[in-house]
Amino acid sequence: MTTERTPVRFYQVGSFAVGNRLVALDQRSAQSDPERANSLTSGHRACAGCGEALGARYALDAAMRITKGQLVAVNSTGCLEVFSTPYPETSWRIPWLHSLFANAPSVATGVAAGLRAKGRGDVRVVGQGGDGGTADIGFGSLSGMFERNDDVLFICYDNQGYMNTGVQRSGTTPGAARTATTQAVGPHPGNVFGQGKDMPRIAMAHDIPYVATATVADLFDLETKVERAMAHHGARYLHVLVPCPLGWGAASSDTIRLARLAHESGIFPVFEAEHGQVVSSLPIRRRTPVEEYLRPQRRFAHLFNKSGEVSAVDVVAQIQAQADRNIERYGLLTEEEL
Amino acid sequence: MTHKPFAITLGVGSSLANKTGSWRVERPVYVDRLPPCNNGCPAGENIQAWLYQAEEGDYEAAWRIIMESNPLPAIMGRACFHPCELACNRVQIDEAVGINAVERFLGDRAIESGWTVTSTAPASGRKVLVVGSGPAGLSAAYHLRLMGHDVEVYEGAPLPGGMLRYGIPAYRLPRDVVDAEIDRIRAMGVVFRLNSPVDDVESLMSKGGFDAAFVAVGSQRGKNPEIPSGDAAKVLDAVSMLHGFEEGEGPVLGRRVVVYGGGDTAMDAARTAQRLGATETIVVYRRTRDRMPAHDEEVIDAQAEGVQMRWLSTVTRAEGGRLMLEKMVLDDAGKAVGTGEFEELEADSLVLALGQDTDLSLLDGSAGVDTAGGVIGVDHNQMTGRAGVFAGGDAAASPTGERTVTAAVGHGARAAAAIDRWIVGEILEVPERRPLATLDRLNPWYYADAPRTMRPRLEAVRRRSNFDEVVGGLNADDALFEARRCMSCGNCFECDNCFGVCPDNAVIKLGSGLRYEFNLDYCKGCGICAKECPCGAIDMVPEHR
Numbered sequence: 001m002t003t004e005r006t007p008v009r010f011y012q013v014g015s016f017a018v019g020n021r022l023v024a025l026d027q028r029s030a031q032s033d034p035e036r037a038n039s040l041t042s043g044h045r046a047c048a049g050c051g052e053a054l055g056a057r058y059a060l061d062a063a064m065r066i067t068k069g070q071l072v073a074v075n076s077t078g079c080l081e082v083f084s085t086p087y088p089e090t091s092w093r094i095p096w097l098h099s100l101f102a103n104a105p106s107v108a109t110g111v112a113a114g115l116r117a118k119g120r121g122d123v124r125v126v127g128q129g130g131d132g133g134t135a136d137i138g139f140g141s142l143s144g145m146f147e148r149n150d151d152v153l154f155i156c157y158d159n160q161g162y163m164n165t166g167v168q169r170s171g172t173t174p175g176a177a178r179t180a181t182t183q184a185v186g187p188h189p190g191n192v193f194g195q196g197k198d199m200p201r202i203a204m205a206h207d208i209p210y211v212a213t214a215t216v217a218d219l220f221d222l223e224t225k226v227e228r229a230m231a232h233h234g235a236r237y238l239h240v241l242v243p244c245p246l247g248w249g250a251a252s253s254d255t256i257r258l259a260r261l262a263h264e265s266g267i268f269p270v271f272e273a274e275h276g277q278v279v280s281s282l283p284i285r286r287r288t289p290v291e292e293y294l295r296p297q298r299r300f301a302h303l304f305n306k307s308g309e310v311s312a313v314d315v316v317a318q319i320q321a322q323a324d325r326n327i328e329r330y331g332l333l334t335e336e337e338l
Numbered sequence: 339m340t341h342k343p344f345a346i347t348l349g350v351g352s353s354l355a356n357k358t359g360s361w362r363v364e365r366p367v368y369v370d371r372l373p374p375c376n377n378g379c380p381a382g383e384n385i386q387a388w389l390y391q392a393e394e395g396d397y398e399a400a401w402r403i404i405m406e407s408n409p410l411p412a413i414m415g416r417a418c419f420h421p422c423e424l425a426c427n428r429v430q431i432d433e434a435v436g437i438n439a440v441e442r443f444l445g446d447r448a449i450e451s452g453w454t455v456t457s458t459a460p461a462s463g464r465k466v467l468v469v470g471s472g473p474a475g476l477s478a479a480y481h482l483r484l485m486g487h488d489v490e491v492y493e494g495a496p497l498p499g500g501m502l503r504y505g506i507p508a509y510r511l512p513r514d515v516v517d518a519e520i521d522r523i524r525a526m527g528v529v530f531r532l533n534s535p536v537d538d539v540e541s542l543m544s545k546g547g548f549d550a551a552f553v554a555v556g557s558q559r560g561k562n563p564e565i566p567s568g569d570a571a572k573v574l575d576a577v578s579m580l581h582g583f584e585e586g587e588g589p590v591l592g593r594r595v596v597v598y599g600g601g602d603t604a605m606d607a608a609r610t611a612q613r614l615g616a617t618e619t620i621v622v623y624r625r626t627r628d629r630m631p632a633h634d635e636e637v638i639d640a641q642a643e644g645v646q647m648r649w650l651s652t653v654t655r656a657e658g659g660r661l662m663l664e665k666m667v668l669d670d671a672g673k674a675v676g677t678g679e680f681e682e683l684e685a686d687s688l689v690l691a692l693g694q695d696t697d698l699s700l701l702d703g704s705a706g707v708d709t710a711g712g713v714i715g716v717d718h719n720q721m722t723g724r725a726g727v728f729a730g731g732d733a734a735a736s737p738t739g740e741r742t743v744t745a746a747v748g749h750g751a752r753a754a755a756a757i758d759r760w761i762v763g764e765i766l767e768v769p770e771r772r773p774l775a776t777l778d779r780l781n782p783w784y785y786a787d788a789p790r791t792m793r794p795r796l797e798a799v800r801r802r803s804n805f806d807e808v809v810g811g812l813n814a815d816d817a818l819f820e821a822r823r824c825m826s827c828g829n830c831f832e833c834d835n836c837f838g839v840c841p842d843n844a845v846i847k848l849g850s851g852l853r854y855e856f857n858l859d860y861c862k863g864c865g866i867c868a869k870e871c872p873c874g875a876i877d878m879v880p881e882h883r
Contacts, residue, residue, distance in 0.1 A: 016784045017872055019834025021850065022393060022822070031838035034847045042843045042860035043353030048361060049864030053841040088348035089355060219838060253865030256839060260783065
């Protein structure tokens with residue numbers, strides 16, 4: 001299984017909390033270290049409770065720990081770029097480049113090639129962007145980077161929409177979700193089903209060395225995956241679910257809870273794959289019906305009545321069927337739960 | 339501004355210049371709440387605090403925290419009915435933390451290791467009389483001694499311990515444990531005057547020059563309702579039977595023993611009768627199992643040892659060799675009423691366990707003491723109507739009606755604190771309790787699944803012939819595991835979650851034991867830290883504008 005962590009004797013909060021005073025320092029998460037890189041530092045202009053700001057710091061701090069600070073990040077256009085670098089300020093404490101919306105994977109390829117030419121193979125390259133820059137606008141250059149197997153880890157922080165431009169639909173917006181461009185009106189309110197792009201599976205179809213998914217709700221899992229990714233060379237892809245309080249219409253305090261429910265309901269499968277084959281998945285601890293995940297989000301409010309009961313029974317059943325299919329496809333339940 | 343690249347007009351600045359704290363409408367605040375275990379402990383132990391030390395394997399530090407409130411951990415780890423575990427939030431997740439088992443482990447470890455407590459307070463020169471050496475008296479004597487007072491404990495019996503020795507059977511509480519914990523108190527300088535029954539508190543106080551007194555004589559006298567009985571009938575009361583057995587008188591009970599009553603004493607008497615060779619022991623109780631005052635654990639153990647139960651029956655007459663029982667029914671109010679239907683039951687002896695009362699004539703000379711209803715009336719500081727005379731344990735009226743070893747220890751501790759204030763002319767102020775750390779404030783997802791460790795129990799068949807201790811102790815590994823099941827409800831245990839989950843790096847880690855601080859320059863007030871705090875130690879409060 002993915003979470004092949006150093007086995008620890010039971011420590012009160014197990015391996016789920018960020019740290020633990022009873023666990024040896026080297027077994028704690030990078031985030032528990034008071035000297036952590038803080039790759040994305042305070043003062044950034046992300047909304048309160050931003051999952052992307054959290055996911056980016058989690059992933060890059062882990063990469064910084066593994067590479068001992070020898071890391072360059074290339075960012076595509078998107079929330080993450082906009083909120084972190086309003087000219088002339090920057091929130092980045094790592095070497096960081098931004099060029100265009102569509103070309104972050106190509107620029108990352110170029111940076112990796114340049115470093116190789118200069119004999120700096122010790123410096124690793126991360127490309128990163130939102131779901132728009134990854135699944136839609138930067139899709140061609142990303143696919144090219146995969147095809148050439150360039151030595152770049154590309155991380156997609158997926159908040160399922162174009163959030164900073166006013167919450168428009170993207171290729172990863174889920175069915176039935178309301179966005180500015182998929183209003184909750186008409187006979188089939190919200191985003192249509194069946195047109196989204198399943199980025200991790202598209203990446204796997206390129207047979208690249210490593211593909212994984214993660215959420216901001218399981219820090220240890222996310223850090224383990226960054227570590228695994230950095231242990232490989234060639235093109236690697238990490239897809240991190242980062243809830244967006246603004247675009248999802250959720251309480252700012254619910255960011256991690258929603259990511260957890262996405263995994264626990266099966267709607268967002270957490271797994272890893274090597275060379276196109278799924279090799280492990282993170283089991284669901286407490287299986288939850290998808291409606292628990294949908295209810296706190298106003299983008300799905302049209303599926304519920306005023307007292308919070310499911311009103312669009314067929315739509316919720318359709319989403320539940322997707323979750324059930326994920327559970328089956330990725331083996332997300334342990335044997336006793338099946 | 340000289341070495342700037344082409345077309346760059348401003349130097350690079352850090353976003354740290356942007357104080358996002360100004361966005362905030364709510365701010366996070368660290369709080370400490372009262373854990374339900376502490377709230378439920380009649381002895382006033384800070385359970386969570388000692389479990390915290392035990393989690394790290396620092397057993398001595400853990401034991402010393404228990405000793406701040408309760409001088410009898412090894413006894414309590416056996417005789418307490420652990421209301422803390424009933425209150426434990428973990429009950430609603432898997433099973434309660436085995437607090438009682440860990441306490442016993444710590445108490446036993448202290449006895450093995452010879453850990454002691456010494457008073458560091460300067461001698462006050464004041465003298466306090468303690469009447470009775472049961473749990474309340476021992477607790478009061480210990481705490482008073484810690485505060486620097488001279489303490490003399492008067493005890494009518496030849497050995498100290500009160501109900502610990504003469505009430506609770508040895509299979510539940512071995513006597514070497516009782517001796518060890520009392521000896522530790524004696525070694526602190528508490529003077530025990532054994533074989534010294536007190537018949538007049540007032541005259542003893544003036545003769546002995548005592549500044550204050552604590553009366554904790556227990557309720558050692560079995561209630562004897564009028565049950566018509568023939569000359570040949572063997573009727574005795576449970577308290578005298580248990581006491582007599584402890585003093586070496588083997589009571590002759592016969593082969594068929596009937597115990598009449600439904601409390602813990604009835605269970606003790608029945609289980610003792612089993613061990614003394616009764617082939618059949620039957621408990622007769624006038625109401626039903628769910629209305630029995632005895633603790634569940636005791637009833638289950640008694641039944642496992644072969645004690646039979648007869649519900650909804652009263653004993654109306656005892657003759658040599660047989661009893662007359664009347665069948666009862668419960669009326670709408672749950673009261674048992676007779677049906678007029680009778681049956682006979684063969685019995686060689688009848689043991690009455692119908693409650694106890696107290697001989698309070700020792701307070702006859704103390705004006706103002708209320709002894710109505712057979713108990714001593716006390717205020718919230720355990721003081722009686724006679725200033726300077728305090729009372730506790732089973733002999734004193736308790737607002738909750740609870741009469742247990744644990745409540746007695748709590749009375750003793752509270753009385754000691756109040757006496758300490760009273761003799762310098764002050765009144766003890768009890769601080770207000772913090773709000774409770776309820777489960778809905780916790781985020782239990784973070785706690786690993788971990789069912790409790792069961793204490794080994796002596797097999798029932800092997801219990802019947804001897805007084806070996808029935809419930810075993812935990813080993814060090816299991817005790818550590820059990821302590822670590824504590825969720826630290828309502829109080830930070832430094833898991834770093836708030837420090838990790840903040841999207842704005844606005845939590846400052848102050849270092850081991852120092853917890854955390856919010857950096858309000860950057861905190862946007864999103865509330866993730868509060869929601870993801872496993873133990874519910876962060877509140878979000880509105881910002882004042």
